[in-house]
Amino acid sequence: NAGVTQTPKFQVLKTGQSMTLQCAQDMNHEYMSWYRQDPGMGLRLIHYSVGAGITDQGEVPNGYNVSRSTTEDFPLRLLSAAPSQTSVYFCASSYSWVGNQPQHFGDGTRLSIL
Amino acid sequence: KQEVTQIPAALSVPEGENLVLNCSFTDSAIYNLQWFRQDPGKGLTSLLLIQSSQREQTSGRLNASLDKSSGRSTLYIAASQPGDSATYLCAAFTQGGSEKLVFGKGTKLTVNP
Numbered sequence: 001n002a003g004v005t006q007t008p009k010f011q012v013l014k015t016g017q018s019m020t021l022q023c024a025q026d027m028n029h030e031y032m033s034w035y036r037q038d039p040g041m042g043l044r045l046i047h048y049s050v051g052a053g054i055t056d057q058g059e060v061p062n063g064y065n066v067s068r069s070t071t072e073d074f075p076l077r078l079l080s081a082a083p084s085q086t087s088v089y090f091c092a093s094s095y096s097w098v099g100n101q102p103q104h105f106g107d108g109t110r111l112s113i114l
Numbered sequence: 115k116q117e118v119t120q121i122p123a124a125l126s127v128p129e130g131e132n133l134v135l136n137c138s139f140t141d142s143a144i145y146n147l148q149w150f151r152q153d154p155g156k157g158l159t160s161l162l163l164i165q166s167s168q169r170e171q172t173s174g175r176l177n178a179s180l181d182k183s184s185g186r187s188t189l190y191i192a193a194s195q196p197g198d199s200a201t202y203l204c205a206a207f208t209q210g211g212s213e214k215l216v217f218g219k220g221t222k223l224t225v226n227p
Protein backbone atom coordinates (compact mmCIF):
# COMPACT_ATOMS: atom_id res chain seq x y z
CA ASN A 1 0.00 0.00 0.00
CA ALA A 2 1.14 3.52 -0.73
CA GLY A 3 -0.32 4.91 2.49
CA VAL A 4 -0.58 8.71 2.56
CA THR A 5 0.93 10.41 -0.47
CA GLN A 6 1.69 14.12 -0.55
CA THR A 7 2.69 16.10 -3.61
CA PRO A 8 4.76 18.09 -4.28
CA LYS A 9 7.58 17.38 -1.82
CA PHE A 10 9.11 20.85 -2.25
CA GLN A 11 7.69 24.10 -3.59
CA VAL A 12 8.80 27.73 -3.79
CA LEU A 13 6.17 30.40 -4.34
CA LYS A 14 6.10 34.14 -4.63
CA THR A 15 3.93 36.22 -2.33
CA GLY A 16 0.39 36.40 -3.67
CA GLN A 17 0.53 33.22 -5.72
CA SER A 18 -1.96 30.43 -5.11
CA MET A 19 -1.38 26.71 -5.13
CA THR A 20 -2.85 23.40 -4.05
CA LEU A 21 -1.06 20.84 -1.93
CA GLN A 22 -2.27 17.36 -2.77
CA CYS A 23 -2.95 14.56 -0.30
CA ALA A 24 -4.21 11.10 -1.20
CA GLN A 25 -4.64 7.93 0.83
CA ASP A 26 -5.47 4.44 -0.35
CA MET A 27 -6.51 2.93 2.99
CA ASN A 28 -10.21 3.90 2.86
CA HIS A 29 -9.72 6.17 5.87
CA GLU A 30 -12.59 8.42 6.88
CA TYR A 31 -10.61 10.95 8.93
CA MET A 32 -8.07 13.21 7.20
CA SER A 33 -6.30 16.30 8.39
CA TRP A 34 -3.68 18.89 7.53
CA TYR A 35 -0.98 20.18 9.88
CA ARG A 36 1.80 22.69 9.59
CA GLN A 37 5.06 22.25 11.48
CA ASP A 38 7.13 25.27 12.39
CA PRO A 39 10.28 25.49 14.54
CA GLY A 40 9.38 26.13 18.17
CA MET A 41 5.64 25.81 17.46
CA GLY A 42 5.20 22.09 16.96
CA LEU A 43 2.48 20.72 14.72
CA ARG A 44 -0.69 22.75 14.46
CA LEU A 45 -3.95 21.60 12.91
CA ILE A 46 -5.13 23.61 9.89
CA HIS A 47 -8.28 21.77 8.71
CA TYR A 48 -9.73 18.33 9.12
CA SER A 49 -12.44 16.12 7.65
CA VAL A 50 -14.40 13.27 9.25
CA GLY A 51 -15.68 12.03 5.89
CA ALA A 52 -16.39 12.93 2.29
CA GLY A 53 -18.28 16.22 2.07
CA ILE A 54 -17.50 17.21 5.68
CA THR A 55 -14.71 19.59 6.66
CA ASP A 56 -13.99 21.75 9.68
CA GLN A 57 -11.45 24.26 10.84
CA GLY A 58 -8.56 23.53 13.10
CA GLU A 59 -6.33 25.84 15.10
CA VAL A 60 -4.81 27.89 12.24
CA PRO A 61 -7.25 27.87 9.27
CA ASN A 62 -6.82 31.45 7.97
CA GLY A 63 -5.44 31.63 4.45
CA TYR A 64 -6.23 28.01 3.65
CA ASN A 65 -9.18 26.23 2.04
CA VAL A 66 -10.02 22.55 1.87
CA SER A 67 -12.62 20.33 0.28
CA ARG A 68 -13.32 16.60 0.50
CA SER A 69 -15.19 15.39 -2.56
CA THR A 70 -13.90 11.80 -2.29
CA THR A 71 -12.77 9.59 0.57
CA GLU A 72 -9.29 9.31 -0.94
CA ASP A 73 -8.33 12.94 -1.54
CA PHE A 74 -8.03 15.97 0.73
CA PRO A 75 -6.33 18.90 -1.06
CA LEU A 76 -5.19 22.03 0.77
CA ARG A 77 -5.39 25.31 -1.12
CA LEU A 78 -3.37 28.42 -0.36
CA LEU A 79 -5.44 31.30 -1.66
CA SER A 80 -2.82 34.07 -1.70
CA ALA A 81 0.54 32.90 -0.38
CA ALA A 82 2.23 34.95 2.35
CA PRO A 83 5.75 34.57 3.82
CA SER A 84 4.13 33.54 7.13
CA GLN A 85 2.90 30.39 5.38
CA THR A 86 6.46 29.16 4.85
CA SER A 87 6.38 25.84 6.66
CA VAL A 88 6.38 22.08 6.36
CA TYR A 89 2.88 20.75 5.72
CA PHE A 90 1.79 17.28 6.73
CA CYS A 91 -1.33 15.38 5.76
CA ALA A 92 -2.59 12.58 8.01
CA SER A 93 -5.37 10.03 7.93
CA SER A 94 -6.95 7.41 10.16
CA TYR A 95 -9.71 4.85 9.82
CA SER A 96 -11.97 6.82 12.14
CA TRP A 97 -11.90 9.70 14.57
CA VAL A 98 -13.45 7.68 17.37
CA GLY A 99 -10.08 7.05 18.85
CA ASN A 100 -8.85 3.53 18.50
CA GLN A 101 -6.87 3.91 15.29
CA PRO A 102 -3.46 5.54 14.86
CA GLN A 103 -2.84 8.44 12.56
CA HIS A 104 -0.82 7.79 9.38
CA PHE A 105 1.26 10.69 8.13
CA GLY A 106 2.62 11.57 4.72
CA ASP A 107 6.24 12.63 4.21
CA GLY A 108 5.38 16.31 4.06
CA THR A 109 5.53 19.22 1.63
CA ARG A 110 8.24 21.78 2.29
CA LEU A 111 6.90 25.16 1.18
CA SER A 112 8.83 28.42 0.93
CA ILE A 113 7.11 31.72 0.20
CA LEU A 114 9.38 34.51 -1.04
CA LYS B 115 -8.22 24.40 25.20
CA GLN B 116 -6.03 21.32 25.27
CA GLU B 117 -2.34 21.93 25.82
CA VAL B 118 0.29 19.20 25.56
CA THR B 119 3.74 19.63 27.08
CA GLN B 120 6.81 17.45 26.69
CA ILE B 121 9.77 17.47 29.03
CA PRO B 122 12.68 17.48 28.43
CA ALA B 123 12.99 19.24 25.08
CA ALA B 124 16.23 17.38 24.39
CA LEU B 125 17.94 14.38 25.90
CA SER B 126 21.35 12.81 25.26
CA VAL B 127 22.16 9.37 26.67
CA PRO B 128 24.81 6.68 26.16
CA GLU B 129 23.84 3.54 24.30
CA GLY B 130 22.23 0.87 26.46
CA GLU B 131 20.50 3.18 28.92
CA ASN B 132 16.84 2.84 29.80
CA LEU B 133 15.07 6.18 29.50
CA VAL B 134 11.72 7.86 30.08
CA LEU B 135 10.12 10.62 28.04
CA ASN B 136 7.37 12.64 29.66
CA CYS B 137 4.16 14.09 28.25
CA SER B 138 1.47 16.05 30.10
CA PHE B 139 -1.93 17.29 28.93
CA THR B 140 -4.39 19.72 30.47
CA ASP B 141 -7.77 18.28 29.39
CA SER B 142 -8.53 14.68 30.34
CA ALA B 143 -11.42 14.41 27.82
CA ILE B 144 -9.39 12.49 25.27
CA TYR B 145 -10.09 9.57 22.95
CA ASN B 146 -6.49 8.42 23.00
CA LEU B 147 -2.87 9.41 23.51
CA GLN B 148 -0.44 8.68 20.71
CA TRP B 149 3.35 8.61 20.57
CA PHE B 150 5.15 9.29 17.31
CA ARG B 151 8.72 9.25 16.08
CA GLN B 152 10.02 11.82 13.59
CA ASP B 153 13.38 11.50 11.86
CA PRO B 154 14.99 14.64 10.39
CA GLY B 155 13.30 15.74 7.18
CA LYS B 156 10.73 12.98 7.43
CA GLY B 157 7.11 12.51 8.37
CA LEU B 158 5.76 11.08 11.60
CA THR B 159 5.67 7.37 12.35
CA SER B 160 3.13 6.08 14.85
CA LEU B 161 4.77 4.14 17.69
CA LEU B 162 2.04 3.47 20.24
CA LEU B 163 -1.59 4.42 20.78
CA ILE B 164 -3.21 4.19 24.20
CA GLN B 165 -6.98 4.41 24.26
CA SER B 166 -8.54 6.47 27.03
CA SER B 167 -9.75 3.31 28.79
CA GLN B 168 -6.28 1.73 28.79
CA ARG B 169 -3.34 2.19 31.14
CA GLU B 170 -0.44 1.13 28.94
CA GLN B 171 0.69 -0.30 25.62
CA THR B 172 3.88 -2.14 24.71
CA SER B 173 5.72 -2.70 21.45
CA GLY B 174 9.12 -4.32 21.58
CA ARG B 175 11.45 -2.13 23.67
CA LEU B 176 8.82 0.59 23.96
CA ASN B 177 6.24 0.93 26.70
CA ALA B 178 3.81 3.81 26.99
CA SER B 179 1.61 4.51 29.98
CA LEU B 180 -1.38 6.77 30.45
CA ASP B 181 -2.76 8.33 33.63
CA LYS B 182 -5.78 10.41 32.64
CA SER B 183 -6.51 11.59 36.17
CA SER B 184 -3.14 13.29 36.44
CA GLY B 185 -2.93 14.22 32.75
CA ARG B 186 0.31 12.37 32.16
CA SER B 187 1.81 9.85 29.78
CA THR B 188 5.29 8.40 29.68
CA LEU B 189 7.23 6.61 26.97
CA TYR B 190 9.77 4.14 28.30
CA ILE B 191 12.57 3.02 25.98
CA ALA B 192 14.57 0.04 27.15
CA ALA B 193 18.19 -0.61 26.21
CA SER B 194 18.47 2.43 23.96
CA GLN B 195 20.34 2.18 20.65
CA PRO B 196 21.84 4.83 18.33
CA GLY B 197 19.02 4.03 15.87
CA ASP B 198 16.55 5.33 18.45
CA SER B 199 17.90 8.85 17.89
CA ALA B 200 14.98 10.95 16.66
CA THR B 201 12.39 13.42 17.88
CA TYR B 202 9.56 11.83 19.85
CA LEU B 203 6.16 13.52 19.83
CA CYS B 204 3.13 12.82 21.93
CA ALA B 205 -0.35 13.87 20.90
CA ALA B 206 -3.74 13.81 22.59
CA PHE B 207 -6.79 13.10 20.44
CA THR B 208 -9.24 15.46 22.07
CA GLN B 209 -13.01 15.15 22.41
CA GLY B 210 -15.56 17.90 22.71
CA GLY B 211 -17.01 18.89 19.38
CA SER B 212 -13.70 19.39 17.61
CA GLU B 213 -12.09 16.01 17.24
CA LYS B 214 -8.45 16.69 16.72
CA LEU B 215 -4.95 15.65 17.61
CA VAL B 216 -3.09 18.18 19.75
CA PHE B 217 0.69 17.76 19.70
CA GLY B 218 3.45 18.50 22.13
CA LYS B 219 6.61 20.12 20.78
CA GLY B 220 8.61 16.94 21.10
CA THR B 221 11.70 15.57 22.82
CA LYS B 222 14.82 15.31 20.67
CA LEU B 223 16.64 12.15 21.70
CA THR B 224 20.28 11.44 20.92
CA VAL B 225 21.70 8.03 21.79
CA ASN B 226 25.50 8.06 21.69
CA PRO B 227 27.45 4.92 20.71
